[in-house]
Amino acid sequence: MSEQIYHSVKIDETKCIGCVVCMKACPTKAIRIKQRKAVVIGERCIDCGECLRICPYNAITPLTTKSSDINKFKMKVALPSPVIYSQFGPGYMPDEILYALKDLGFDYVYDEALVCEMASIAIQEYLERNPSPRPIISSTCPVVVRLIQRLFPDLVSLIIKMEPPREIAAKNLRKELSREYKIPESDIGIFHITPCAAKMVSINKPETMEKSYLDGAISIKEIYNQVMARLKNREKNFLLHTQSQVSGIGIGWAISGGEIRGIKSDFLVSVSGVYDTIKILNDVESGKIKNIDYLECLICPDGCIGGPLTVENRFLAKSTVLSLIRRFGGKNRIDTNYVKQLYDENFFSFERDIKPKPFPPLDSNKNEAIKKLKKKEKILKTLPGINCGVCGSPDCETFAEDLVRNEQGLTVGRCVFLGESNL
């Protein structure tokens, strides 16, 4: 139980004053206030970033890669999420943005959107070759994967056994660049330019492979100003340096519904936002959702453009993505047969299956857990049900649960309505 769990956020104790805002916002009830500081319970956190968005004191910071860290590698490669094309307004084309990004000190930039298109074809292939079970759930959002492992462990087998585009792209790039430039693979540093910190968890502690093909993830926020400055200063004609290879299907992956746009089936559903995702997974678990082939769930509102590390207003970002989709069309840029060949070589497949990692039960002994459950229900009846959070637990029910889990020094007297608050 004391397994070291890596997380993508850090609470700055000098800034945190122990208000209840993040604790109340946390969808998995993973935060407690102890001695006037917010504390994250590792086994419950899914790295959704809700706390990061909402903290009024700026006390929660994402643990992403600093752009100076790229210098550890001889060859520096940027692999931006397609979200990047939505961040600078509709006036700048993907090629210009890629070139401006490269100018920050990368030796190579690669358009992940192309691989997204590839993944759309591969998903289609997967669905055709695996007629059951249903629905198959997307593996793209690392938070959704963690949410399923933790809250819906019985649904783990429904997650598509295919790596998301960022890993597939990095895997391919590392091989190709090493061959083309005749340098060892370990000299190449590949960095995802990310709209969320959760990718750091899937890079540092991958669930489906020994080691991630990515070396880090740099926040879009961190590079935004420098890229914008280069875009505005268009003395250099960026377009002269780039080749147009943009995929309309791939760019769509930046928004909710983008992943299923490239798949041919009438039974596809896309859901975004943490609460709606939890709701639909609940329905899948009850068997309420039938007759659906593929379920795309993205934890951020409207998809990755709603990520906590983006800069542009997400509604404007969405508009930009839609206009890029119109402009570059739904035409396939990738040869379907090539993707099928890669599929047959298991190029997209997980190295190992995702394991369920359920929240710890009330007790590891079943009989003890039942006793604690009854005790919890009894305690809950005595609590006021106001859900104020002043006790340090997010609501009365969770407080009752914390009490029966024997949290150190926790007594029912922590409730301001029942006893004296120690806060």
Add this chain to the structure above:
Amino acid sequence: MEQEAILYEEFEIAGGDFVNGGSASCRVKNILKEIGLEPDIIRRVAIASYEAEMNVVMYAKKGIMKLILTPHKVIIKVDDEGPGIPDIELAMQPGYSTATPEMREMGFGAGMGLPNIKKNADIFNINSTVNKGTNLEIIINLNNKDE
């Protein structure tokens, strides 16, 4: 072999309440998660109890779901006051349904409810009296490796 219940909980189900329909089976599911039963057992209980609950919501006036846990099995009993089922054998056939067009519009009434419960249960008992109500008993055996 009769066994002592180590946990007993009851949940009310209101007939016709499609908004809250599913909440009893959801409570059952969450309780079993807190106790730490195996994920595949929880999934089977979740599906069977959801189907049973929705049958009450769709057809009956009201009903009650009972969760009984013994050292070796999970038992879900659903008793309702409703029209009853005149021909159980027919009702058990996949695809057979008496759902109204309105229910079908909401996505119910595929005629898979009872067959689905049977598929997920180790033992499934059903008794019904026309114009009185229906009693279901769903038994799912635990894997019992902790013994």
